[in-house]
Amino acid sequence: xxxxxxxxxHLIKTNLIKQMRSYSFLLVIGISVFAGYACVPxxxxxxxxxxxxxVRGIYNSAWLGxxxxxxxxxxxxxxxxFMLRSQISEDERLKVGPLIAAAPVRNLRYIVSKAAAxxxxxxxxxxxxxxxxxxxxxxxxxxxxxxxxxxxxxLLYITVPSLFLLASLTVLFDxxxxxxxxxxxxxxxxxxxxxxxxxxxxxxHWWDMFGISSxxxxxxxxxxxxYPALSSLENSGSFGYYPxxxxxxxxxxxxxxxxxxxxxxxxxxxxxxxxIIVASxxxxxxxxxxxxxxxLHKLVISAQEQPLAGSSLPATxxxxxLKLSPAVKAKGLxxxxxxxxxxxxxxxxxxxxxxxxxxALIAGCLFIPAEYLPSLLPFVMIWPIGVxxxxxxxxxxxxxxxxxxxxxxxxxxxxxxxxAGVLIxxxxxxxxxxxFMLEAQGQAVWAWGAGIxxxxxxxxxxxxxxxxxxxxxxxxxxxxxLGPLNHIPELDFLGISEASPELYLGMTGLLIxxxxxxxxxxxxxxxxxxxxxx
Amino acid sequence: MELQIEQVSKxxxxxxxxxxxxxxxxxxxxxxxxxxxxxxxTLMRMLATIEQPTTGKITWNGVDIARQPQILRxxxxxxxxxxxxxxxLTPLEFLDYMAAMKGLSAKTARTRINELLExxxxxxxxxxxxxxxxxxxxxRVGIAQSLLNDPSLLIVDEPTVGLDPGERIRFRNLLSxxxxxxxxxxxxxxxxxxxxxxxxxxxxxKGRLVTYAEPENLIQSVEEKVWNCIIPAAALQDMQEKYxxxxxxxxxxxIHARIVSDLRPMPNATLLPSSLEDAYLYRVSSxxxxx
Numbered sequence: 001x002x003x004x005x006x007x008x009x010h011l012i013k014t015n016l017i018k019q020m021r022s023y024s025f026l027l028v029i030g031i032s033v034f035a036g037y038a039c040v041p042x043x044x045x046x047x048x049x050x051x052x053x054x055v056r057g058i059y060n061s062a063w064l065g066x067x068x069x070x071x072x073x074x075x076x077x078x079x080x081x082f083m084l085r086s087q088i089s090e091d092e093r094l095k096v097g098p099l100i101a102a103a104p105v106r107n108l109r110y111i112v113s114k115a116a117a118x119x120x121x122x123x124x125x126x127x128x129x130x131x132x133x134x135x136x137x138x139x140x141x142x143x144x145x146x147x148x149x150x151x152x153x154x155l156l157y158i159t160v161p162s163l164f165l166l167a168s169l170t171v172l173f174d175x176x177x178x179x180x181x182x183x184x185x186x187x188x189x190x191x192x193x194x195x196x197x198x199x200x201x202x203x204x205h206w207w208d209m210f211g212i213s214s215x216x217x218x219x220x221x222x223x224x225x226x227y228p229a230l231s232s233l234e235n236s237g238s239f240g241y242y243p244x245x246x247x248x249x250x251x252x253x254x255x256x257x258x259x260x261x262x263x264x265x266x267x268x269x270x271x272x273x274x275x276i277i278v279a280s281x282x283x284x285x286x287x288x289x290x291x292x293x294x295x296l297h298k299l300v301i302s303a304q305e306q307p308l309a310g311s312s313l314p315a316t317x318x319x320x321x322l323k324l325s326p327a328v329k330a331k332g333l334x335x336x337x338x339x340x341x342x343x344x345x346x347x348x349x350x351x352x353x354x355x356x357x358x359x360a361l362i363a364g365c366l367f368i369p370a371e372y373l374p375s376l377l378p379f380v381m382i383w384p385i386g387v388x389x390x391x392x393x394x395x396x397x398x399x400x401x402x403x404x405x406x407x408x409x410x411x412x413x414x415x416x417x418x419x420a421g422v423l424i425x426x427x428x429x430x431x432x433x434x435x436f437m438l439e440a441q442g443q444a445v446w447a448w449g450a451g452i453x454x455x456x457x458x459x460x461x462x463x464x465x466x467x468x469x470x471x472x473x474x475x476x477x478x479x480x481x482l483g484p485l486n487h488i489p490e491l492d493f494l495g496i497s498e499a500s501p502e503l504y505l506g507m508t509g510l511l512i513x514x515x516x517x518x519x520x521x522x523x524x525x526x527x528x529x530x531x532x533x534x
Numbered sequence: 535m536e537l538q539i540e541q542v543s544k545x546x547x548x549x550x551x552x553x554x555x556x557x558x559x560x561x562x563x564x565x566x567x568x569x570x571x572x573x574x575x576t577l578m579r580m581l582a583t584i585e586q587p588t589t590g591k592i593t594w595n596g597v598d599i600a601r602q603p604q605i606l607r608x609x610x611x612x613x614x615x616x617x618x619x620x621x622x623l624t625p626l627e628f629l630d631y632m633a634a635m636k637g638l639s640a641k642t643a644r645t646r647i648n649e650l651l652e653x654x655x656x657x658x659x660x661x662x663x664x665x666x667x668x669x670x671x672x673x674r675v676g677i678a679q680s681l682l683n684d685p686s687l688l689i690v691d692e693p694t695v696g697l698d699p700g701e702r703i704r705f706r707n708l709l710s711x712x713x714x715x716x717x718x719x720x721x722x723x724x725x726x727x728x729x730x731x732x733x734x735x736x737x738x739x740k741g742r743l744v745t746y747a748e749p750e751n752l753i754q755s756v757e758e759k760v761w762n763c764i765i766p767a768a769a770l771q772d773m774q775e776k777y778x779x780x781x782x783x784x785x786x787x788x789i790h791a792r793i794v795s796d797l798r799p800m801p802n803a804t805l806l807p808s809s810l811e812d813a814y815l816y817r818v819s820s821x822x823x824x825x
Binding site: 324325326337341342344345401403405413 | 608638
């Protein structure tokens with residue numbers, strides 16, 4: 001093995017080990033196994049997850065191999081991205097950055113190793129799902145002939161190029177100025193939606209970033225051949241939860257014919273991924289924050305210190321006992337003070353434009369004509385996503401847990417943070433709520449109120465569990481997109497299309513319990529007041 | 535005012551970090567000395583109510599702090615070994631936030647924050663973002679937050695790591711000035727940090743309390759056990775393996791090795807006056823730990 005390859009091998013191996021020992025990786029593996037089971041339902045299970053006019057292919061290797069390629073490509077593009085997108089930032093946050101910057105490793109080599117490690121992680125997840133699908137083929141027994149080639153061909157032609165492109169984007173979004181945080185997350189989410197739509201509705205394969213249109217169209221055409229009544233649905237199909245009554249009609253599908261043009265297009269996307277990696281290495285600043293725009297993250301590790309006035313402790317004046325004003329302490333917890341501080345810290349750093357836009361949203365809800373109101377309402381509850389996503393993770397991210405935990409009950413801190421999040425939700429919703437009340441829409445107030453409690457609770461729980469903003473951001477964006485924006489009734493936590501406040505109040509309660517249990521296991525103590533314990 | 539640690543042990547899975555430690559502390563500075571991995575930080579975190587003992591009990595004025603941590607938190611100041619700050623806040627804002635956590639009234643908080651910033655020479659930088667602060671300045675912000683509530687128990691864990699020699703001396707002076715009418719626990723592995731300010735010293739190694747005594751008694755305990763040996767450079771490694779080496783200085787006639795040993799290590803070895811560092815090394819190595 002040449003020395004360069006050996007270096008690559010060790011860099012990738014280390015990054016891979018780091019990833020695979022994380023809880024998020026184990027969680028994704030668990031989800032993949034479950035997805036393998038849930039996505040191959042029994043013929044009498046009463047649901048299907050891929051709709052092409054109410055029929056499906058027999059569970060043979062070609063059908064399941066194609067399904068695995070489509071599902072993982074679409075889902076891994078979203079969840080895989082958020083899982084892997086901060087590998088370089090993590091080196092910075094964990095203060096390994098300066099060590100790497102001072103090492104002789106070249107930018108390209110470092111970035112390639114990061115992208116390659118992310119790519120391998122994605123492939124491992126894909127492999128687990130593929131094995132789960134193979135096991136399900138045998139378990140369901142509709143066709144017990146395992147044709148490994150039928151699983152591997154979609155993997156090779158569809159999944160590998162697609163995941164390679166995704167791996168390149170995980171590093172690009174981690175080094176491109178301004179894309180490390182919420183803006184990058186929102187942009188990627190939009191890209192994912194755009195790519196999904198293109199894959200399903202693109203006029204030709206060139207625009208299909210995921211590469212799944214060939215399988216999708218092949219399956220739809222297969223269905224139309226066997227069931228001519230479905231010919232009007234040719235080339236279309238959709239993923240989701242579709243309840244089915246009785247047995248689902250099936251047909252035999254033998255897979256996609258992989259022609260040269262299809263393979264060439266996939267090679268083009270691999271080339272695009274390679275170009276993105278090279279561009280990322282050019283953008284990579286080697287953890288040097290000087291001259292860059294000021295961001296929270298860069299401030300943490302800033303080694304470029306400007307001259308500061310107080311360079312050391314005073315040499316004199318401390319020879320006698322230290323004299324300070326008496327510290328008057330409140331007898332119990334000082335909730336108003338805690339809440340005020342929590343709100344200040346949550347809103348700190350937001351620009352004037354953020355507040356102006358928030359004010360415009362509030363005013364818009366009050367004064368916009370009624371027919372446009374349902375279109376505006378979802379945006380009210382996506383605007384503070386960056387504020388809510390800080391909840392529950394700040395102490396871990398900034399290493400302040402020791403200071404906070406020795407000063408205040410973790411339970412009291414949790415409730416204060418929760419209350420601050422709810423207050424922000426209430427404030428941004430004030431226009432909508434006042435309007436609902438003026439129009440005597442009690443049900444709307446009730447449903448929106450449940451949403452106001454649900455969103456910050458979700459943010460705080462996911463932040464507490466993951467110690468990161470990303471989990472909430474991805475879950476909430478997806479939920480918001482499918483529910484309030486696209487009106488899937490069960491996911492509409494604001495009740496814009498269909499209200500289910502009881503469901504969301506119940507989920508709020510459940511999330512609180514989960515979060516409190518997580519706190520208990522973390523601290524072993526939840527006492528809230530002097531002399532009490534929980 | 536009394537902090538009592540009774541047979542406290544802490545295990546993480548099958549690994550024992552602390553094993554049956556007992557101590558009773560009264561007002562004044564207590565130096566907690568021990569090599570890395572001795573269990574000092576684990577003990578500090580338990581005293582700071584962040585973790586709970588697996589077995590044993592810690593009481594503050596008779597109250598079990600595992601059951602009622604809030605009672606101690608009202609009177610606790612804690613400066614962890616490794617802590618962060620919110621980089622987009624100024625010292626003023628950060629201390630204001632910490633004061634709210636500690637339950638101080640807004641007026642009291644503002645007065646004390648201003649005084650502490652003045653004392654710690656940070657008042658000129660009160661409106662600069664913490665993200666641009668040097669390690670030493672950030673450490674002073676940490677000290678300020680630990681003193682916000684006028685704590686009766688002040689715990690400082692390895693506070694001088696990262697400070698320059700001058701700042702270390704000034705920090706020790708600051709701790710001295712704070713020691714009246716409060717218990718100050720200074721945890722460190724640097725003997726000189728505690729020597730000048732701690733009237734009592736606890737030495738830990740391998741998760742156990744090795745000794746708890748006054749520095750004079752500790753020094754006395756190794757009298758006639760500290761030897762000066764002049765050896766050739768080639769023999770140094772051999773001596774290190776056989777004896778506890780306190781220091782080794784290169785001279786023209788060979789290496790002057792300072793050895794702590796019950797027996798005379800070489801026929802030509804001469805006795806030296808003992809120091810606290812010698813006593814520390816003697817106690818720690820007697821337990822088989824690497825100082």
